[in-house]
Amino acid sequence: MKKLDRLDWAEGLTVSTFGVRAGVRVNVTGLLPRVLPLLPPGWKKSARVIVQRLYSLLVAQGCERTGMRRLHVLYADSTQVARGAALDQVLAAFETDLHRYTAEAASDVTFLHAGVVGWQGSAIVLPGRSFSGKTTLVREMLRLGATYYSDEFAVVDNSGLVHPFARPLGIRDNSSPTETKYTAERLGAASGIKPLPMGMAVICKYEAGARWRPAPLSQGLGALELLANSVAVRSQPHHTLRRLHTLAKEAVFIQGTRGEASEAAASILNLSCGRERLEVA
Amino acid sequence: MKNRQFPRARLDCLSREFDSELLVYDPQRNVGHCLNSTAAAAWKLCDGNNSLSQITRTLSRQLAARVDESVVLLALDRLADAHLLVAEEVRVERPSRRLAIRRIGMAAAIALPLVTSIVAPTPAQAASCVHNNQPCSSNAMCCSGVCVPIVGRCLGG
Numbered sequence: 001m002k003k004l005d006r007l008d009w010a011e012g013l014t015v016s017t018f019g020v021r022a023g024v025r026v027n028v029t030g031l032l033p034r035v036l037p038l039l040p041p042g043w044k045k046s047a048r049v050i051v052q053r054l055y056s057l058l059v060a061q062g063c064e065r066t067g068m069r070r071l072h073v074l075y076a077d078s079t080q081v082a083r084g085a086a087l088d089q090v091l092a093a094f095e096t097d098l099h100r101y102t103a104e105a106a107s108d109v110t111f112l113h114a115g116v117v118g119w120q121g122s123a124i125v126l127p128g129r130s131f132s133g134k135t136t137l138v139r140e141m142l143r144l145g146a147t148y149y150s151d152e153f154a155v156v157d158n159s160g161l162v163h164p165f166a167r168p169l170g171i172r173d174n175s176s177p178t179e180t181k182y183t184a185e186r187l188g189a190a191s192g193i194k195p196l197p198m199g200m201a202v203i204c205k206y207e208a209g210a211r212w213r214p215a216p217l218s219q220g221l222g223a224l225e226l227l228a229n230s231v232a233v234r235s236q237p238h239h240t241l242r243r244l245h246t247l248a249k250e251a252v253f254i255q256g257t258r259g260e261a262s263e264a265a266a267s268i269l270n271l272s273c274g275r276e277r278l279e280v281a
Numbered sequence: 282m283k284n285r286q287f288p289r290a291r292l293d294c295l296s297r298e299f300d301s302e303l304l305v306y307d308p309q310r311n312v313g314h315c316l317n318s319t320a321a322a323a324w325k326l327c328d329g330n331n332s333l334s335q336i337t338r339t340l341s342r343q344l345a346a347r348v349d350e351s352v353v354l355l356a357l358d359r360l361a362d363a364h365l366l367v368a369e370e371v372r373v374e375r376p377s378r379r380l381a382i383r384r385i386g387m388a389a390a391i392a393l394p395l396v397t398s399i400v401a402p403t404p405a406q407a408a409s410c411v412h413n414n415q416p417c418s419s420n421a422m423c424c425s426g427v428c429v430p431i432v433g434r435c436l437g438g
Contacts, residue, residue, distance in 0.1 A: 074419075084418035084433050093419040096408075100421070104404040113407040130409045130424060152409055170409070220302025221397060224315040227304065228399045231407040233313070237295055237306050244304070245297040 001078040004056050015039055016046040018106040018155065022098060023051035028059045038095035040102050041166050053077060053101055055094060059087065076101070099167075103153055103231040109163065110156045110236070110243040113229040116149035116164075117141045118192040119272050122199025123162040125154045125251075127229040133206040133261065135169055139187065140265035147192040148184035153231070154198075160246030161195035198247050200272045201226065203255040204264065212264040214256035214271065222253025288336075288357055289329035289367040305365060311401040314363050319344070320394035323356035327366060333357075346391050356394035363396045411435050 011032055012025030017040040024035055035057075054077055060070030072090045074082040074097075082093030103111035115126040115134035124141070128134050135151040142148055150165040157163060169187070170179035184191045203217060203225045217225075223244050227233055233240045254271065258264035296305045303321035305314040316324055322343055326336045333353060341348040360366050410424035411417050415435050417428035423435035 081421060082419035083430065086416075086418070086433070089416055089418040089433060093417070093422055096422050097419070100404055100408045103408065111407075113402075113409075129406070131412065218302060219299040220304055220315040220317070223297075223299050223304050224313055224397060224399055227306070227313040228402060229407055230402070231404050233306070233401045234308075234311050234403065237308050241295050241297050241304065241306055245299070248299060 004075060004078065007056075007058070009056075014046040014048060014051055015043040016048075017041075017043040017102050019108045020053075020102045020105045021046055021048060021051045022053045022055065022101070024055040024057065024094075026057045026059065028061065031057070031059060034091065035094070038091060038098070040099055041164065052105055053098075055098065057090070057094065060085075099152070100231070104235065106155075106232070107236065107239065108157070110240050111165075111231040112154040112156065112226055113152070113231060114154040114226075115151045116154045116162055118147035118149055118196050119199070119269055121196065122272065123149060123154070123196040124268060124272055125162065125198050125201045125226075127154070127201060127203060127226055128205070129229070133204075133258070135171060136206075136261045137202075137204070137258070137265055137268075139169060139171065140261040141269060142184060142187055142189035144265055144269055146189070146269065148187075148189050149192045149196075156243045156247050157195065158243065158246070160197065160243065160249060162198055162247070163195045164192045166191040198251045200252045200254065200268070201248075202268055203253065204258050206259075207257045208259060210257040210259040212256055212258045212267055214254040214267065217253040217255045219248055219251075219253065222251070223248045225253070225255075286332055287329050288327040288331075288333075288360075290324050290327040290360075291365055291367055294365060306401070307364060310364060312363075313399050313401055314365065315397045316360075316365075317392055317395040319352065319392050320356050320359060320396050323353055323394060324360055324365060327357075327360070329367075344391050348391060352391070352394065359394055359396045363398055365396070413437050 009025040010027055010029040014023045056075040058073045060072050071083050071085055072087050074090050074094055081097050082090045084090050115138040117124050126134050126137055138151045148166055151169045153165040155163040155165050168181035168183045171182055172179050201222055226244050230240045294305050294307050296303050301318035303316040322340055326339055337348055337350045337353045411422050412424055413435055416433055417423050417435045420426050420428045425437035427436040429436050
């Protein structure tokens with residue numbers, strides 16, 4: 001860390017998100033505007049100098065010797081987390097690492113890996129691992145008029161309310177393996193601001209051609225599914241269990257296998273309106 | 282032998298009730314369990330003082346149904362498999378699960394004890410990641426945890 005501290009840093013800033021303070025410094029002037037959109041949603045500048053995690057981004061500058069490849073390097077504290085010739089890739093690694101760290105280190109809230117939309121005053125939470133189709137379902141619900149909260153994390157506070165983590169949606173087009181970022185507004189939807197109680201949690205997996213026939217899930221098994229997608233359950237089990245308990249208190253859980261997102265999205269929004277019909281007997 | 286006769290629930294596990302079910306987190310093994318009503322009721326009675334027959338009697342009273350001892354044995358079996366009981370010092374002969382279920386029969390008035398378990402995710406597992414052969418610049422970005430630096434792509438996952 002001392003070696004890194006001795007380098008010449010052009011600019012930097014300290015930010016605070018969900019109670020987690022992180023710093024970022026770069027060795028090139030004018031790079032911060034490219035860093036700002038990658039910060040977690042809802043970040044604020046912090047005047048505090050002491051941070052929980054300090055990112056140091058060393059951008060390769062000018063190639064002095066021919067045939068020598070210069071790489072951009074990113075450190076989190078003193079650990080190298082990314083290195084590459086493409087700056088975009090290193091910046092993507094910065095975004096991934098900072099979001100994950102925030103989700104893991106936040107102690108005032110619990111992060112669940114889930115897509116979230118707001119619908120008629122309640123949050124619909126779609127927990128699931130990477131590539132389970134959360135973003136596709138969220139996008140489809142936005143098309144049907146839902147409010148965007150997140151395609152990555154449900155942020156749950158002590159009262160069991162779900163806060164927005166409205167980063168741009170990372171949509172994978174069929175022709176490309178990489179994600180393209182779209183803001184909810186660009187997709188014609190609004191982003192939620194107000195924390196909402198969870199009305200429904202939907203545990204679903206994608207299977208080509210499957211018909212969407214959701215079945216009710218008991219609260220205990222539903223909560224277990226949420227636990228299976230809790231970022232910091234290993235390091236903060238007490239907080240996680242307490243918040244899951246409050247979150248799930250009034251919620252309905254359903255599960256099923258979906259085919260086309262449009263069919264499932266419409267059905268989920270309809271069920272969410274008259275959710276008492278699906279309650280487990 | 283004593284532990285089997287007077288089973289004791291592990292006190293270091295965290296738990297929360299969800300209706301009649303119980304969500305239990307084992308911080309030693311990083312495993313979460315959902316105990317259905319019968320398993321939850323049996324687990325709560327495992328205080329190291331209640332014998333098998335006492336647990337059976339109390340369960341019958343709590344669930345307002347006649348509970349067979351084989352149901353309690355099955356519950357203890359499943360709780361022990363999930364490491365939710367203080368480990369037995371001396372292994373005892375357990376009735377086979379199939380036999381127990383057969384003895385309980387279809388006419389059981391209560392739900393068979395059930396313990397559903399999941400391994401708690403690491404922070405990296407509970408976040409989006411990049412799949413095989415997609416661009417990366419750090420191991421943490423890849424679902425497999427392996428980013429090949431020379432090509433800058435994820436390997437596996």
